[in-house]
Amino acid sequence: MRIILLGTPGAGKGTVAELLTERFGIRQISTGDILRGAVTAGTNMGATAEGYMKRGELVPDTLILEIMEKRLQEEDCKKGFILDGFPRTIVQAESLKKTLDKLGMKIDAIVNLEVPEDVIIRRLTSRRTCSNPKCQAIYNIFTKPSRKEGICDKCGNPTIQRDDETEEAIKQRLKTYAEKTAPLIEYYKHDPAFITAPSLKPEPAIDAVMARVGR
Numbered sequence: 001m002r003i004i005l006l007g008t009p010g011a012g013k014g015t016v017a018e019l020l021t022e023r024f025g026i027r028q029i030s031t032g033d034i035l036r037g038a039v040t041a042g043t044n045m046g047a048t049a050e051g052y053m054k055r056g057e058l059v060p061d062t063l064i065l066e067i068m069e070k071r072l073q074e075e076d077c078k079k080g081f082i083l084d085g086f087p088r089t090i091v092q093a094e095s096l097k098k099t100l101d102k103l104g105m106k107i108d109a110i111v112n113l114e115v116p117e118d119v120i121i122r123r124l125t126s127r128r129t130c131s132n133p134k135c136q137a138i139y140n141i142f143t144k145p146s147r148k149e150g151i152c153d154k155c156g157n158p159t160i161q162r163d164d165e166t167e168e169a170i171k172q173r174l175k176t177y178a179e180k181t182a183p184l185i186e187y188y189k190h191d192p193a194f195i196t197a198p199s200l201k202p203e204p205a206i207d208a209v210m211a212r213v214g215r
């Protein structure tokens with residue numbers, strides 16, 4: 001099973017991806033998590049990505065493509081995967097197609113999560129993320145608080161507000177999405193695997209995916 005999740009920042013791609021990994025027993029691949037891990041680990045890749053991420057801009061396609069070409073060929077991807085946050089530009093989508101063709105793989109569902117903008121802004125400013133790069137569990141101070149305020153339920157490390165979750169950075173991320181990523185909806189719209197799912201709650205989106213892939 002291979003799934004692409006599309007949607008604005010805060011549309012719930014991470015939450016939906018997590019539920020789908022449980023249903024299908026396949027890996028979630030989040031380029032955002034990979035990049036944040038690289039920033040914390042202090043690698044060259046992380047150093048290049050950090051500034052773009054803080055400003056709410058996309059990191060260059062060349063960097064992302066280098067990461068994903070390798071990642072998709074790793075052993076755990078043979079069973080399938082859920083792409084969360086990739087592709088994010090037409091260049092990335094075209095490159096993904098080439099890589100998948102080369103590997104003889106096809107995508108089963110391309111899911112566009114739709115959420116109104118006011119909900120998105122509220123969700124993103126109230127989000128907290130575990131500061132442990134190996135965990136990165138996500139909480140929401142209103143809808144999914146950690147049991148102990150400011151402490152991750154899963155690993156006990158502090159939960160923090162990401163640098164790119166200030167109101168200014170969020171506005172920039174939404175602008176970047178509209179310019180660079182929204183055109184992907186046109187790009188994929190006529191693909192038989194494409195579906196649009198409302199995503200105020202994750203369950204309807206999961207149901208839409210299950211119906212699409214016939215499970």
Ligand code: ADP
Pocket residue numbers: 008009010013031032033035052053054056057058059060061064084085086087088092164173
């Ligand atoms: P969100 O979807 O909530 O914006 P992510 O965790 O997916 O958050 O991404 C955080 C940041 O990482 C993005 O704002 C961007 O700077 C960078 N990033 C993640 N994925 C990509 C990608 N496919 N192409 C370019 N930049 C990316």
